[in-house]
Amino acid sequence: MAFSSIIGEKQIKLRLAAEAQRRGSGAYMLSGPEGTGKRMLAEEFAKALMCSDAGPDGACGVCANCKYFDNFTTPDVTRVYEPSETKNVKVDFIKDRVVAESFMKPQFARTKTFIIDFDYLGEESQNALLKSLEEPKKDVVFILTSSNTDNVLDTVMSRVTEIKLDPYSEDELEQIVRKNFPDLEDEKVRSAVYNSGRIPGKALELAGEDSGVSIRHEVNTMMMAMPKSSYIDVLEDFYETVSGFKDDSRIVASSILMFLDDVARLISYPDCRKINNENEREAIENFVAANKHITTIKLGRCSEAVLKFLKALEVNSNFDAAASAMLLRIHKELKK
Numbered sequence: 493m494a495f496s497s498i499i500g501e502k503q504i505k506l507r508l509a510a511e512a513q514r515r516g517s518g519a520y521m522l523s524g525p526e527g528t529g530k531r532m533l534a535e536e537f538a539k540a541l542m543c544s545d546a547g548p549d550g551a552c553g554v555c556a557n558c559k560y561f562d563n564f565t566t567p568d569v570t571r572v573y574e575p576s577e578t579k580n581v582k583v584d585f586i587k588d589r590v591v592a593e594s595f596m597k598p599q600f601a602r603t604k605t606f607i608i609d610f611d612y613l614g615e616e617s618q619n620a621l622l623k624s625l626e627e628p629k630k631d632v633v634f635i636l637t638s639s640n641t642d643n644v645l646d647t648v649m650s651r652v653t654e655i656k657l658d659p660y661s662e663d664e665l666e667q668i669v670r671k672n673f674p675d676l677e678d679e680k681v682r683s684a685v686y687n688s689g690r691i692p693g694k695a696l697e698l699a700g701e702d703s704g705v706s707i708r709h710e711v712n713t714m715m716m717a718m719p720k721s722s723y724i725d726v727l728e729d730f731y732e733t734v735s736g737f738k739d740d741s742r743i744v745a746s747s748i749l750m751f752l753d754d755v756a757r758l759i760s761y762p763d764c765r766k767i768n769n770e771n772e773r774e775a776i777e778n779f780v781a782a783n784k785h786i787t788t789i790k791l792g793r794c795s796e797a798v799l800k801f802l803k804a805l806e807v808n809s810n811f812d813a814a815a816s817a818m819l820l821r822i823h824k825e826l827k828k
């Protein structure tokens with residue numbers, strides 16, 4: 493993955509790739525409304541800065557530094573995103589993990605990079621950063637993002653290079669929606685784009701509502717109730733959930749698989765950056781914490797049951813029997 497895998501923002505991508513090749517130090521502020529892909533660009537820019545063989549399209553994707561970056565194992569990149577428990581990032585965190593860290597030499601790459609989402613920084617934290625932003629050390633790059641620079645101190649803005657994210661064209665938005673929802677009908681793609689206010693995040697949200705997000709939510713709720721449920725619950729309530737979406741059985745099956753995949757990921761790598769159901773991450777994390785008896789082996793057996801269900805549908809087997817068999821198997825594996 494390099495810059496070309498991100499749709500749109502052509503000029504900005506070229507510019508960031510060039511900056512990464514130049515390996516200058518400095519502070520950049522990527523600004524633009526919610527949902528314009530600031531974080532994606534910030535991550536890609538950071539990766540290009542890490543890469544030992546960055547080109548005009550950014551990171552090479554194959555060198556050791558790129559691999560560390562992909563696995564979140566590089567000490568040379570620090571991310572300050574939304575805190576889990578408080579509204580804003582604590583000022584002590586900024587002092588210890590950013591200001592103090594920025595005086596250390598990078599360990600693997602030639603640059604030390606800090607990605608900081610300013611939407612979660614109060615005035616005190618912003619002030620704590622001023623000096624670092626004014627005189628960044630020569631191998632340090634700050635990539636800041638903000639969805640509303642009115643909330644950023646003027647003293648910060650005067651010390652950073654602001655890069656405003658261009659609004660996407662309708663063509664680009666259509667491409668983005670199609671890439672994420674390849675099966676969505678043309679009419680629904682256009683309506684999502686039309687109603688999005690030119691914001692990709694919004695277009696995807698609208699497209700998602702039209703293509704199974706609510707099925708996913710229902711499936712997730714069902715799966716999370718599985719360990720505490722009885723055999724009867726499965727045959728009555730859960731069967732009803734699944735048969736209610738009979739025409740969308742494939743979406744149901746893939747939603748179950750995505751949920752199982754999320755649980756497996758959170759068991760093996762609790763800090764993983766993205767799960768399939770990122771919007772329900774907290775609930776799924778709680779589910780994992782409350783159900784330590786669920787192992788990846790059990791999850792594997794559940795996935796097999798789902799694949800069997802899909803196979804049965806392909807050969808037009810009896811839906812009731814196939815759905816019940818799948819649900820009972822999943823229940824057997826997940827119950828407490």
Ligand SMILES: [Zn+2]
Nearest residue numbers: 543552555558
């Ligand atoms: Zn690389």
